[in-house]
Amino acid sequence: MREVINMRKIKVSDYEIEDRFSGVSKALKLEMLKKMYEIRYFEEQAEQLIIRGKIHGTCHLYVGEEATAVGAIYALNKDDYITSTHRGHGHCIAKGADLKLMMAEFLGKKTGYCKGKGGSMHIADVEQGNLGANGVVGGGIGIATGAALTCKMKKNGKVVICFFGDGAVNQGIFHESVNMASIWRLPVIYLCENNQYGMSMPVKEAFNIERLSDRRIAYGIDGLTIDGNNIVEVFNVVSHFVERCRKGLGPVLIESLTYRWKGHSKSDAQVYRTREEVKAWMQKDPIERYKRVLLGEGIITPDDDRKLRAEVENEISEALKFAEESPFPEPSEVEEDVYA
Amino acid sequence: MRKITYLEAIREAMQQMMREDENVYLLGEDIAEYGGAFGVTVGMLEEFGKERIRNTPISEAAIIGVGIGSALTGMRPIAEIMFSDFMTIAMDQIVNQAAKIRYMFGGKAKVPLVIRTAGGGGTGAAAQHSQSLEALFTHIPGLKVVMPSCPYDAKGLLISSILDDNPVIFIEHKLLYKNKKYMQHVPEEIYRIPLGKGDIKREGRDITIVATSFMVQRSLEVADILESEEGIDCEVVDPRTLRPLDMDIIISSVKKTGKVVCIEEACYFGGFMGEVVSQIVEKAFDYLDAPVLRIAGRDCPVPYSLVLEEEMIPSVGRIKKGMLDLLGRF
Ligand SMILES: Cc1ncc(C[n+]2csc(CCOP(=O)(O)OP(=O)(O)O)c2C)c(N)n1
Ligand SMILES: [Mg+2]
Numbered sequence: 241m242r243e244v245i246n247m248r249k250i251k252v253s254d255y256e257i258e259d260r261f262s263g264v265s266k267a268l269k270l271e272m273l274k275k276m277y278e279i280r281y282f283e284e285q286a287e288q289l290i291i292r293g294k295i296h297g298t299c300h301l302y303v304g305e306e307a308t309a310v311g312a313i314y315a316l317n318k319d320d321y322i323t324s325t326h327r328g329h330g331h332c333i334a335k336g337a338d339l340k341l342m343m344a345e346f347l348g349k350k351t352g353y354c355k356g357k358g359g360s361m362h363i364a365d366v367e368q369g370n371l372g373a374n375g376v377v378g379g380g381i382g383i384a385t386g387a388a389l390t391c392k393m394k395k396n397g398k399v400v401i402c403f404f405g406d407g408a409v410n411q412g413i414f415h416e417s418v419n420m421a422s423i424w425r426l427p428v429i430y431l432c433e434n435n436q437y438g439m440s441m442p443v444k445e446a447f448n449i450e451r452l453s454d455r456r457i458a459y460g461i462d463g464l465t466i467d468g469n470n471i472v473e474v475f476n477v478v479s480h481f482v483e484r485c486r487k488g489l490g491p492v493l494i495e496s497l498t499y500r501w502k503g504h505s506k507s508d509a510q511v512y513r514t515r516e517e518v519k520a521w522m523q524k525d526p527i528e529r530y531k532r533v534l535l536g537e538g539i540i541t542p543d544d545d546r547k548l549r550a551e552v553e554n555e556i557s558e559a560l561k562f563a564e565e566s567p568f569p570e571p572s573e574v575e576e577d578v579y580a
Numbered sequence: 581m582r583k584i585t586y587l588e589a590i591r592e593a594m595q596q597m598m599r600e601d602e603n604v605y606l607l608g609e610d611i612a613e614y615g616g617a618f619g620v621t622v623g624m625l626e627e628f629g630k631e632r633i634r635n636t637p638i639s640e641a642a643i644i645g646v647g648i649g650s651a652l653t654g655m656r657p658i659a660e661i662m663f664s665d666f667m668t669i670a671m672d673q674i675v676n677q678a679a680k681i682r683y684m685f686g687g688k689a690k691v692p693l694v695i696r697t698a699g700g701g702g703t704g705a706a707a708q709h710s711q712s713l714e715a716l717f718t719h720i721p722g723l724k725v726v727m728p729s730c731p732y733d734a735k736g737l738l739i740s741s742i743l744d745d746n747p748v749i750f751i752e753h754k755l756l757y758k759n760k761k762y763m764q765h766v767p768e769e770i771y772r773i774p775l776g777k778g779d780i781k782r783e784g785r786d787i788t789i790v791a792t793s794f795m796v797q798r799s800l801e802v803a804d805i806l807e808s809e810e811g812i813d814c815e816v817v818d819p820r821t822l823r824p825l826d827m828d829i830i831i832s833s834v835k836k837t838g839k840v841v842c843i844e845e846a847c848y849f850g851g852f853m854g855e856v857v858s859q860i861v862e863k864a865f866d867y868l869d870a871p872v873l874r875i876a877g878r879d880c881p882v883p884y885s886l887v888l889e890e891e892m893i894p895s896v897g898r899i900k901k902g903m904l905d906l907l908g909r910f
Contacts, residue, residue: 296886297704348704348885359706359884375708376666377638410637411669438638440614446637512613571891575880 253464257480276306277552279330299360302330304501307526309334311474321369321400323380328373343563351566378411385417388428399485400428407438422459427485430493435500440512453495468496469526581765587757589731593738607634608660644670651693664699678747679722690745700753701882710882712846718823724748725822729796731764736773753794776824784815788833791843838869848876
């Protein structure tokens with residue numbers, strides 16, 4: 241998928257890995273920035289729709305965490321798999337979803353990814369390898385492990401990224417699945433998005449360990465903690481372990497440190513955190529950071545960036561227009577799709 | 581007379597019982613500073629502190645397991661499972677442990693655990709946050725299952741549940757929590773409504789409606805419409821506790837009206853009302869002047885889109901039409 245030239249080694253945590261990002265084509269580097277904007281603007285639009293009362297239901301916004309989804313998913317091939325979470329728009333967009341079909345699903349329309357049956361928390365695109373967002377915390381972890389078992393049994397060389405939040409790490413399914421993947425050496429990357437809170441519960445109160453990636457020791461697998469707002473680091477680390485997975489070297493537990501800028505969901509007074517804390521994390525905006533990298537490398541100019549943003553804004557309006565103009569499902573469809 | 585919401589009634593019951601008995605405590609996700617996903621426990625951390633308003637990690641199986649273990653050893657925990665859908669994660673603990681401990685141990689132990697949870701749809705929260713799973717629990721001997729439909733019942737039933745020496749599944753409905761329309765006078769003092777005692781929410785001569793939880797409110801709405809538009813006088817019976825079930829109150833209403841419709845939000849197939857109907861047929865067959873009608877959720881997961889969700893969950897329109905069809909036959 242991408243050419244790899246002159247790879248220098250970098251050190252992340254205890255691992256020496258190759259700087260694969262430096263070998264990535266300009267076009268792909270730009271595409272990664274575009275995806276980040278797509279996520280940011282999609283979420284801002286989604287928030288507006290919620291505020292304006294246009295959504296029957298809720299959603300969980302991914303703003304501030306874009307580098308993790310994009311960096312990790314761009315380390316995959318198009319036909320690899322992911323499982324996602326309740327905070328799933330970002331993973332979905334990074335995996336190549338059609339913004340129109342996503343927006344239509346969000347508005348409960350027949351043209352949406354799930355024909356209006358799933359909504360924000362259940363968007364899936366199985367053909368593209370997106371095995372679905374999930375309304376149940378930890379709900380995707382077993383599924384990702386099973387998908388990795390398929391890859392191993394079919395020897396198809398594919399890899400799975402299993403996204404989940406810090407909150408999911410304390411569910412029983414996490415423990416059972418990671419252990420199984422370890423003993424069977426399954427090609428799965430357990431990617432914990434540690435955004436510091438599970439709803440209102442601070443990670444510091446939900447765990448008595450410093451780094452969630454330390455749990456790797458209990459399962460006898462690789463693992464490390466990375467800067468989840470640094471897309472280059474995310475990309476490099478995930479690429480490294482994707483390759484190891486493809487070689488049959490088994491799973492890894494990556495903890496990606498990041499932060500959600502918005503409230504947990506539709507109604508959240510955010511009594512559990514301070515404005516200062518939010519502001520401090522906003523200073524570490526993953527998009528701004530990546531943009532500085534690309535400006536520094538001379539890959540974009542400020543003008544290119546403006547154009548790119550305008551392009552994405554336009555895509556979002558098109559998606560919204562498509563969704564708004566789409567019909568609702570017919571009530572008679574309610575019992576369709578229960579069984580295959 | 582003060583009127584309060586369903587949510588306030590539930591909170592008050594817990595606060596008063598916690599003041600009465602230091603063994604009563606709460607555990608669950610986001611119940612402390614955040615006050616619970618629906619705001620039921622707002623302010624309780626300030627009064628009772630972290631020890632008794634225990635925030636847990638997202639670990640439903642352990643929340644219930646810990647609740648069982650502490651109940652078995654002298655505490656009276658109230659565990660909150662944020663959405664009833666997530667009860668399934670704790671199913672071993674509920675079904676194989678909590679429900680059976682007393683029996684397996686030859687009656688020599690007790691598990692005074694209350695599991696509060698929010699059930700039902702109508703909020704656009706889709707398939708994994710909207711289910712009505714009560715039938716899974718009513719099937720299990722050893723569990724009590726309570727589903728209050730209004731603030732007065734919520735308080736009295738929750739107090740009885742806390743005082744009960746058995747595991748009680750207390751299923752609240754999201755659409756009842758804050759809606760001012762359902763506010764009611766609720767006494768300020770502690771009072772009990774016995775588990776296993778139903779209530780006639782509206783007296784009538786022509787037809788009996790048996791309904792649970794939010795469907796009681798919806799049935800009352802339909803009853804008003806049928807009265808004003810068609811002159812039909814409905815009697816609405818709310819069992820309040822699904823297990824133990826007050827079959828007597830249902831049977832005597834059926835004997836009076838000769839016609840009955842059973843309404844629930846859960847999926848039709850295998851729903852709790854199947855049990856009610858079967859007992860009506862066994863115990864009051866000779867009194868029936870019409871086939872028994874069941875109106876329930878459609879046999880599919882709860883869909884997201886409003887149009888589909890309204891089709892899935894029994895609506896005023898669907899209930900009214902079903903009842904008119906039934907009555908039209910005679
Ligand atoms: C099994 C289960 N328990 C509780 C919830 C309610 N809930 C939804 S998201 C959430 C917090 C999840 O935290 P985390 O996994 O860290 O993801 P984040 O929201 O921070 O992205 C909770 C408690 C749920 N959806 N599923
Ligand atoms: Mg989190």
